Every structure is written in C-alpha cells, then in structure tokens.
Amino acid sequence: MAENSHTVPWWQNGIIYQVYPRSFQDTNGDGIGDLNGILSRLDHFVHLGIDAIWIAPIYPSPMADFGYDVADHCAVDPIFGTLADFDRLVAAAQARGLRIILDFVPNHTSDRHPWFTESRVSRDSTKRDWYIWRDPGPDGGPPNNWLSEFGGPAWTFHPATGQYYYHAYLPQQPDLNWRNVDVRAAMLDVLRFWFERGVAGFRVDAIHHLFEDEQLRDNPSNPDWHDWMSPARRVLRTHTMDQPEVHAAIAEMRKVADAYGDRLMIGEAYLPFDRLMAYYGVDLTGFQLPFNFELIHTPWQPTAVAALVAAYEAALPQGAWPNWVLGNHDRARVASRLGPEQARVAAMLLLTLRGTPTIYQGEELGMENVPIPLDRVQDPWERNVPGFGRDPVRTPMPWTAEPGGGFTSGHPWLPLGADLATANAAAQEVDPRSMLALYRALLRLRRAEPALAIGKFFPVAATEEVFAYERRHGERRLLVVLNMSGERSEICVDEAVILLSTHLDREKEAVSRRLFLRPNEGCVAQL
Ligand code: NOJ
Numbered sequence: 001m002a003e004n005s006h007t008v009p010w011w012q013n014g015i016i017y018q019v020y021p022r023s024f025q026d027t028n029g030d031g032i033g034d035l036n037g038i039l040s041r042l043d044h045f046v047h048l049g050i051d052a053i054w055i056a057p058i059y060p061s062p063m064a065d066f067g068y069d070v071a072d073h074c075a076v077d078p079i080f081g082t083l084a085d086f087d088r089l090v091a092a093a094q095a096r097g098l099r100i101i102l103d104f105v106p107n108h109t110s111d112r113h114p115w116f117t118e119s120r121v122s123r124d125s126t127k128r129d130w131y132i133w134r135d136p137g138p139d140g141g142p143p144n145n146w147l148s149e150f151g152g153p154a155w156t157f158h159p160a161t162g163q164y165y166y167h168a169y170l171p172q173q174p175d176l177n178w179r180n181v182d183v184r185a186a187m188l189d190v191l192r193f194w195f196e197r198g199v200a201g202f203r204v205d206a207i208h209h210l211f212e213d214e215q216l217r218d219n220p221s222n223p224d225w226h227d228w229m230s231p232a233r234r235v236l237r238t239h240t241m242d243q244p245e246v247h248a249a250i251a252e253m254r255k256v257a258d259a260y261g262d263r264l265m266i267g268e269a270y271l272p273f274d275r276l277m278a279y280y281g282v283d284l285t286g287f288q289l290p291f292n293f294e295l296i297h298t299p300w301q302p303t304a305v306a307a308l309v310a311a312y313e314a315a316l317p318q319g320a321w322p323n324w325v326l327g328n329h330d331r332a333r334v335a336s337r338l339g340p341e342q343a344r345v346a347a348m349l350l351l352t353l354r355g356t357p358t359i360y361q362g363e364e365l366g367m368e369n370v371p372i373p374l375d376r377v378q379d380p381w382e383r384n385v386p387g388f389g390r391d392p393v394r395t396p397m398p399w400t401a402e403p404g405g406g407f408t409s410g411h412p413w414l415p416l417g418a419d420l421a422t423a424n425a426a427a428q429e430v431d432p433r434s435m436l437a438l439y440r441a442l443l444r445l446r447r448a449e450p451a452l453a454i455g456k457f458f459p460v461a462a463t464e465e466v467f468a469y470e471r472r473h474g475e476r477r478l479l480v481v482l483n484m485s486g487e488r489s490e491i492c493v494d495e496a497v498i499l500l501s502t503h504l505d506r507e508k509e510a511v512s513r514r515l516f517l518r519p520n521e522g523c524v525a526q527l
Contacts, residue, residue: 011201011264011288012321013453014051015351015443016101016358020329021055021080022066023396024361026408033396033407035081039089042096044425048364049443053093054101054203054266056329058086062112064172064380066394067103068205069110073190090198099200101264106187106253107206108173115186116174123161130183131174132166133158134216145218146240147232151384154240168209168240170380178210178249191256201264204253204287207279208269210246213239230388242275250279250286264288266323273315280320289323289356295349296331300338302484306462309353309469313457322355326363333362333393336369341520344438344502345482348522351442352471352480354457359439362397365425366435370395370417378414398424433504445500445524451476452524465489466517470527477527483517490516496525 025037035058045053057067058080067077076083090100109116119127134143134155142155142164148171155164156171166175176183191202219235250267257263267279267287279290298308316322326334326346335343343366350357369392372378382389395414399406401424405416417423428434446452455473462468465485471478479496483489491514498509502522515525 008454009262009264009288010051010099011262011356014099014356015049015446016052016054016266016356017045017048017050018328018358018360019053019055020361020394021058022413023394023407025397025399026410026412029408029410030079031408031410031413032079034079035076035085035089039085039092042092042098045098046096048359048440049447050098050359052099052101052200052264054358055103057103057105057205062110062172064110064170066378068105069108069112069170069173070105071110071112072114073187074193087197094198100198101201101203101266102194102199103205104191104202104253105205106176106178106249107209108167108169108175111172111174115176119174120158120161120165123163129180130177132177132212133161133163134166135163144216145235146212147219147235149230149232150381151231166212168206175209175212179214179245184249184252188252188256191253195257195260195263199263201257201266202253203266203268203291204250205268207246207250207267207287208242208271209240210249211243213243231385242269242271247278247281247286251281254281254285254287266291273312277315277317277320280317284317284319288321291325291358292323292355293325293331295324295326295346296334296337300342300346300484302462302465302467302482305349305484306459306467306469309457310459313354322353323358324350324353324355325358325360326350327360327393328358329360329394330390331393333360333367333369335363335366336392340366340368340435341486342484344435345484345520345522347435347439347442348480348500348502348524349467349482351439351446352452352478352524354455354471364436364439365398365423365428367395367398367423368417368419369393370415372414376415400424400426438502438504441500441504449473449476449478451478461491463489466491479515479525479527480522481515481517481525482522483520486519488517488519490514493525493527496527498523498525500524 021033024033025041026033027036058076059070060072060075060077061067061069076086093100115127115130119131137143142153146154148154149169157164167173217239222236225234257265265287267290276290280286298304334346372391379389379391396407396412396416398420401421428436451471451473455471458470460468466489468481481491493515495512498506
C-alpha cells in the first residue's frame with residue numbers, strides 16, 4: 001500500500017509545538033504561566049494547526065534550573081497547578097485532537113529530591129549508589145578535571161561524608177547513576193506513571209550526558225577553545241558525553257513507550273550527525289526522533305543549508321524519520337539570529353522540509369530575544385557565566401497590547417519585549433500578512449499536501465541567493481524556492497502555480513519559464 005498521511009504514525013505526519021510553561025499563559029496573577037493557562041489557549045494551537053504540545057518540566061522543583069531540577073517526578077509543581085489540572089488539560093487537549101508530550105529529565109534530579117537527600121546521609125545509605133559519589137583526588141580536590149555545563153567544576157564536595165558528587169549541570173542537579181539497576185527501574189516507572197495518564201510521549205532531556213566514564217579519566221583539553229566560548233568547552237567531553245552505555249538505556253525507555261502503543265520518544269542530544277544517528281537505536285529501537293538542532297548552528301546561506309540537508313538525509317539510518325527545529329528555550333531566537341524577514345523564509349523551510357517540525361512558542365509571532373536588565377536576570381547560567389544566559393529567549397508570550405501582554409495580570413517573571421504594543425498575537429490576528437498568518441498558512445498547506453508532510457525530498461538548486469527543492473508524493477510535485485538574500489532573485493521553471501509566498505500575496509499566480517522572487521521571499525509552487 002502506498003504511504004499516505006493515514007498510514008504513517010501520527011508523529012511523522014504531525015507538527016510539534018514546544019510550550020515553555022512559565023512563559024506561556026498565567027491565570028492566577030503570580031506572573032508565572034500555569035497549566036490552566038495552557039488549557040485556556042487550546043484555540044491557539046487548533047487555529048495554528050499543530051498536533052502535539054511538548055511542555056517543558058512541570059514537576060515539583062526548587063526551580064534552580066526552572067524545572068530541570070526535579071524534586072518529585074510524579075506530581076505537578078504548585079506554581080503550575082495540580083495533577084487534576086494536568087488530567088483536565090490532557091482530556092481537553094485530546095478532545096481538540098491535540099496530544100500532550102512531557103519532558104523527562106533522566107540525567108539528574110534536584111539536590112532536594114528525596115533520593116538525593118537520602119543518598120547524602122552517609123556513605124552506607126541505601127541510596128548512596130543512586131548518584132555518583134567519589135573520593136577526593138590525591139590532592140584533596142575533585143576526583144578529576146570534569147567541568148559543569150553551567151560553569152565551574154562538575155564535582156561538589158560534601159564535607160559530612162568526605163566525598164564529592166558529580167553534576168553535569170548545577171550543584172543543585174546531582175547526576176543519577178544509571179549503572180544502578182534500581183535507578184533505571186525507578187526512572188522507567190516514571191515514564192509509566194505519565195503514560196498511564198494519557199501522555200503521548202516524552203522529550204528526553206540531556207540524554208547524551210546519561211553516562212560518564214567509569215574509570216573517571218580526565219577529559220582532554222580542547223585545542224580549539226576561544227575565550228568567547230563557554231568555559232565548560234575548555235575541555236573536550238570525551239569521557240562525560242555520548243558514552244556507549246546510553247543506547248541500551250534509551251532502548252529500555254523506548255520499550256516502555258512501545259508497550260503503550262503509538263507513543264513518541266524524542267531525544268535531546270547536541271551531537272554531530274555521525275554520533276546522533278546512533279540515537280535512533282539498533283533497528284530503530286531507540287528514539288523515533290533524536291532532535292536535529294543543526295539549523296540553529298548552520299550559517300544561513302543557501303549552499304550551507306543545502307549541504308546540511310543533504311548530509312542529514314544521507315546520514316539517516318534506513319527507515320529513520322527526520323526532524324527539524326529552528327530554536328528552543330536554550331538557544332537564541334531564530335528571528336534574532338536571522339532578522340525578521342528571513343525568519344519568515346526560515347518558517348517556510350522548517351515547514352516544507354522532510355521531517356517532523358517542532359515550533360518553539362513565540363516563533364509563530366516572530367518573537368525576538370528580549371534584553372534582560374541586570375536586576376531581572378533569572379537564569380543561573382547567566383549568573384555564573386555572564387553572556388550565556390537563556391532568559392532573553394524565555395520571555396512571556398505577548399498575547400495582547402495590554403500591560404502584562406495578556407500573559408499575566410501580575411508582574412511577569414521576565415519582562416515582555418519593548419515592542420509589545422505592535423508585536424502581539426491579537427494584532428497579528430487581524431493582520432492578514434502577519435507572521436502568525438504565515439505560520440497558519442504554512443501549516444494549512446502542509447496538512448493539505450501529503451507531498452509536504454510525508455513526500456520525498458529532491459534538491460533542485462543552491463546558489464548565492466536561492467535554495468530550492470522539490471517535495472513529491474505520487475504524481476504531486478511541489479517546488480519550494482527560498483530567497484535567502486536581500487536581493488531579487490529568480491529560478492527557471494517550466495510551468496508552475498504558486499500556492500504560497502512568505503509575503504502572503506501571490507496565491508494562485510501562474511508562472512512560466514521563470515519564477516521571480518522578491519528580496520527575502522520564499523514560495524511554494526505546484527509543478
Ligand atoms: C537541557 C534543557 O533544555 C536545559 O534547559 C536544561 O538547563 C539542561 N538540559 C539541564 O537539564
């Protein structure tokens with residue numbers, strides 16, 4: 001049987017939207033978004049046309065890393081609501097045809113998680129081996145030279161028991177010991193807990209950090225380190241990242257997911273393609289979607305992007321399904337990286353490439369990084385290593401022009417952008433050429449055209465200005481032409497009809513021989 005959008009798994013045909021819950025919608029006036037806020041905005045997702053909402057961590061947490069320091073895996077932090085709110089959200093989302101994906105944080109817990117508080121009581125604690133405790137090095141200092149991602153050593157000394165514990169991130173985020181079978185069993189139970197509540201899948205946090213070298217060998221120094229780079233990059237993470245044992249652990253997670261039917265496991269691993277592909281697992285028994293972050297890092301030039309797509313397609317294991325993202329809550333916003341005009345071209349790229357797209361909240365409004373005054377800094381990374389903080393990409397959604405942006409009636413935990421009066425969802429709602437209108441049109445087109453959702457990909461051209469490719473499904477052939485420059489450009493075609501321009505003003509235009517593009521314009525045309 002030929003593949004069509006009904007015969008492929010939902011997550012191949014679908015579009016994922018990332019919600020950063022602190023900044024999505026507040027309903028109780030505390031300045032922090034909550035689950036009821038997500039519930040109140042289900043229309044936004046439906047009108048946009050997405051399939052699944054991935055919500056960053058909502059679990060009880062001291063919020064040292066804004067939820068990525070989990071103190072209880074099977075509950076909801078009161079800041080976000082209650083388990084009953086969560087159940088209501090899942091049910092209401094399902095009723096609107098939307099799935100909920102949660103964040104699973106297996107690498108570490110909060111230092112206030114009961115497992116860790118028990119672990120640090122004594123060297124004989126039954127939970128001692130649940131974390132990574134080691135004796136000091138010969139000089140009394142840390143056991144080796146491993147560094148924390150957020151600055152400083154990756155080891156913190158615990159005077160009461162005379163040992164160090166390892167943390168890939170903050171000292172408040174001790175790493176779990178995945179070589180301990182009880183840890184594995186307990187963490188797999190966490191997945192079951194949420195699957196039972198109707199969760200459609202997980203985005204698995206920092207998976208490449210899950211294991212470290214058992215012999216604790218020093219990491220080699222990085223010959224390419226420059227002072228503009230994070231201090232953590234002074235050493236190569238040879239012995240702290242992407243260790244071979246990780247794949248068996250992922251396969252165990254996947255097995256749990258598969259026992260519940262069509263659930264989705266997405267992995268967060270910042271790795272080059274030759275390493276990333278292993279995260280699909282042997283015979284595709286790993287993650288269905290190991291996140292592909294390369295559009296965030298690749299220079300925005302047609303030849304570079306074309307080469308990236310070709311390299312990714314070529315590297316994919318047989319039968320593996322691709323995926324693409326433009327940003328997330330850890331990386332500079334796409335509209336700030338590329339500028340507002342090219343952000344529209346990037347949206348067309350994201351939503352016409354072969355592979356599941358994930359949209360980060362606010363991208364559909366063209367949100368940019370918001371400068372954060374010193375006295376409002378929240379991110380611990382910024383405090384440790386100024387310049388590396390992620391607050392600017394995590395600011396609240398601007399829903400309306402009111403003070404608080406319709407996000408909160410109180411004082412927002414991070415400031416909203418200075419352009420709130422014009423750059424808000426309500427204003428874009430009534431502007432037929434807005435970014436929001438473009439995102440909706442692109443999603444509509446992707447949903448209507450199996451060629452875009454699941455069709456084959458064929459590169460056509462990559463010049464100084466233009467990247468062009470075809471998507472084909474059966475007889476249907478769609479040409480995507482992206483002018484990635486500020487100059488006019490053109491491409492040769494026989495006969496074509498434009499279905500969509502990023503300027504939203506050329507629908508149904510027939511072209512023959514040449515398709516002209518205005519500066520910063522992308523088009524999808526039917527051949
Ligand atoms: C990756 C998450 O996306 C990031 O926000 C977090 O700080 C680290 N993992 C640690 O959990």
